[in-house]
Amino acid sequence: MWEEEIKLNTIYDFDYSLYRISFDPLATVQIEERSVSIPLVMANEKHIIHVQAIGTTKQPRFIVKSEDISRKEEILHYIVDLFEWKKDLTKIRNHFIGTNLASLFDVYPGTPIVRDFDLYYSLIKTIIHQQLNMKFAYVLSNRFVERYGENVDGVWFYPTPERVASIKVEDLRELQFSGRKAEYVIDTSKLIVEGKLDLDELKEKTDEEILSDLIKIRGIGRWTAENWLMFGLGREDHFPKADIGIQKAVKKLLGMDRKPTKEELEEISQEWNPYRSYASLTLWRSIE
Numbered sequence: 215m216w217e218e219e220i221k222l223n224t225i226y227d228f229d230y231s232l233y234r235i236s237f238d239p240l241a242t243v244q245i246e247e248r249s250v251s252i253p254l255v256m257a258n259e260k261h262i263i264h265v266q267a268i269g270t271t272k273q274p275r276f277i278v279k280s281e282d283i284s285r286k287e288e289i290l291h292y293i294v295d296l297f298e299w300k301k302d303l304t305k306i307r308n309h310f311i312g313t314n315l316a317s318l319f320d321v322y323p324g325t326p327i328v329r330d331f332d333l334y335y336s337l338i339k340t341i342i343h344q345q346l347n348m349k350f351a352y353v354l355s356n357r358f359v360e361r362y363g364e365n366v367d368g369v370w371f372y373p374t375p376e377r378v379a380s381i382k383v384e385d386l387r388e389l390q391f392s393g394r395k396a397e398y399v400i401d402t403s404k405l406i407v408e409g410k411l412d413l414d415e416l417k418e419k420t421d422e423e424i425l426s427d428l429i430k431i432r433g434i435g436r437w438t439a440e441n442w443l444m445f446g447l448g449r450e451d452h453f454p455k456a457d458i459g460i461q462k463a464v465k466k467l468l469g470m471d472r473k474p475t476k477e478e479l480e481e482i483s484q485e486w487n488p489y490r491s492y493a494s495l496t497l498w499r500s501i502e
Contacts, residue, residue: 216286217279219268220294224304225324226274228267230499231297234328237348240356240370252331253371254292256285262369263289265297271324298326298448306450306489313485315493318467322499327448327491333413334406335372336446340438341398342391357389358399378403398433405431417447444491453490455479463497 228248235250236243242251249266261280269275276299280289294300303324310319330336342358343351362373362381378400386396405411411431416424421443428439437456443449454460461473464482468474474482486493 215279215281216283217277218286218290220276220278220290220299221269222274222276222299224274224302225271225307226299226303226326227271227322227324228274228276228297228326229271230322231326231328232267237352238356239352240359242369251369252293252296253366253369254289254331255371255374256288256292259285260364260366260371261285261289262367263293265293274324296329296331298329301326301450303492306492309489310486310493314468314482315486315496318496318500322496325492325495325499327444327450327495329448330445332372333417333446334375337413337434337438337442338372338378338399338402340441340445341402341433342395344395344435344438354390358386361389375403375406379407394433402431402433421449421452444494448491450491451488453479453483453486453494455483457494459498459501460494463501466501467497 229245232243232245232248232250235241236245244250247266248268249264252263252265254261254263259282261282264277264279266277266279267274268277278290278293280286282289303326307319307323310316330339338358339355342355346354359370359372362377364371381400383393383396383400386399387393391399402411406413416427419427424443424447425436425439428434428442429436437454440452440454444452444454455476458473460479464470464479465473468482483490483493
């Protein structure tokens with residue numbers, strides 16, 4: 215077992231990260247201990263990484279622990295990237311001083327983009343969750359992981375593309391998937407296995423290129439692609455204008471008597487560039 219202490223030179227609300235991660239009932243989160251255990255597959259080896267906050271939002275410090283000392287640097291790189299600890303959230307907060315979001319950034323300083331642990335599962339989970347209320351969406355994705363994933367020392371590892379590509383539609387129907395959703399999950403996994411969809415290659419492209427590529431895939435619409443951009447890749451200038459929560463939050467913030475149109479949201483959000491993802495997260499927080 216090795217451990218490393220990491221100190222950030224920016225504000226960072228890790229407690230909010232834990233709160234968001236805990237939406238998933240299968241996530242191994244200890245709110246009181248301010249820690250989370252993260253599954254990571256590296257070179258076909260399963261690793262469990264423990265991350266605990268020991269600082270504050272204004273002075274964030276963390277302890278990162280894991281078993282395999284030979285992969286320490288790779289694991290640390292993954293964790294720093296996953297939690298985006300190199301992003302200067304103080305600079306981002308300062309960007310919103312003088313905008314119509316300044317008051318919210320004062321109330322919710324240091325809100326990070328809370329990313330999913332795995333690019334593949336992030337995409338599959340988003341496909342599963344599309345057009346469902348949050349409660350049943352997690353019921354479905356949890357059944358999926360419990361049936362086809364693996365539990366190691368109390369931490370759930372997600373199914374691999376190879377495993378999911380071999381599943382039959384009828385098997386997912388038993389979990390209460392619709393026929394089409396089952397096909398979307400299986401067919402997307404087959405594309406990855408066959409090398410026709412490379413998520414690591416995709417992440418090097420621009421937002422618009424990614425959106426264009428993903429929505430060509432059967433079962434992936436703009437909502438799914440946009441969510442993957444933010445919660446899979448952590449893209450920082452993404453603003454989902456069609457999201458009902460965003461519309462409600464802006465309506466509340468600006469004291470409107472109706473929800474804003476997409477055109478109005480586009481205009482309102484211009485002064486938030488290039489950090490509209492952080493504007494989105496802070497708006498969501500304001501109505502949670």
